[in-house]
Amino acid sequence: TQLLEQSPQFLSIQEGENLTVYCNSSSVFSSLQWYRQEPGEGPVLLVTVVTGGEVKKLKRLTFQFGDARKDSSLHITAAQPGDTGLYLCAGHAGNNRKLIWGLGTSLAVNP
Amino acid sequence: DAGVIQSPRHEVTEMGQEVTLRCKPISGHNSLFWYRQTMMRGLELLIYFNNNVPIDDSGMPEDRFSAKMPNASFSTLKIQPSEPRDSAVYFCASSLLQFYGYTFGSGTRLTVV
Numbered sequence: 001t002q003l004l005e006q007s008p009q010f011l012s013i014q015e016g017e018n019l020t021v022y023c024n025s026s027s028v029f030s031s032l033q034w035y036r037q038e039p040g041e042g043p044v045l046l047v048t049v050v051t052g053g054e055v056k057k058l059k060r061l062t063f064q065f066g067d068a069r070k071d072s073s074l075h076i077t078a079a080q081p082g083d084t085g086l087y088l089c090a091g092h093a094g095n096n097r098k099l100i101w102g103l104g105t106s107l108a109v110n111p
Numbered sequence: 112d113a114g115v116i117q118s119p120r121h122e123v124t125e126m127g128q129e130v131t132l133r134c135k136p137i138s139g140h141n142s143l144f145w146y147r148q149t150m151m152r153g154l155e156l157l158i159y160f161n162n163n164v165p166i167d168d169s170g171m172p173e174d175r176f177s178a179k180m181p182n183a184s185f186s187t188l189k190i191q192p193s194e195p196r197d198s199a200v201y202f203c204a205s206s207l208l209q210f211y212g213y214t215f216g217s218g219t220r221l222t223v224v
Contacts, residue, residue, distance in 0.1 A: 042115075043213075044215070048212050097167075099213070
């Protein structure tokens, strides 16, 4: 059972464009994390959100946790080729000790 | 800190052979995780340890897979005998505490022919 649905699955855009990717679930998450994975490497943690409605910014990246803690979004402003990679969301559902992973959004930013 | 260190980076082996993957977590991290990543299934948790003790191995595919953590600075994942369907990228990750963010190694790309 895939508890975290990420969309879109693939995204190809031009440098300078804005984009938003989504991470949705029917379950409530106590915390949610976003990772970026580049080819040939492991995922790298970008941010953790824990409070419903929370917004965190990391340079051109804005992360939002839904009020009900069932969904999250990642917005990138003025995308650059260096943003290319697989964006993964992962979270702890309730008191579940295991981290639940989405399948990711594969982003390609073309120069 | 050098981060989570995995070896080897690439492994090609013949079906039926034993494969051992190695991981050195970040010093001071109490939790260690072994994952397998494929295009179809994404990241799958195989097993995780807290303070060197295996907590949940329900993700281990079958008896051919085993994992050990003899001390806080070393863990192994062994597949014996290996099969072509085991081909995937295997990641080790560590975390200060179970609910904190994870630090991943660069992975081992395993190909079983």
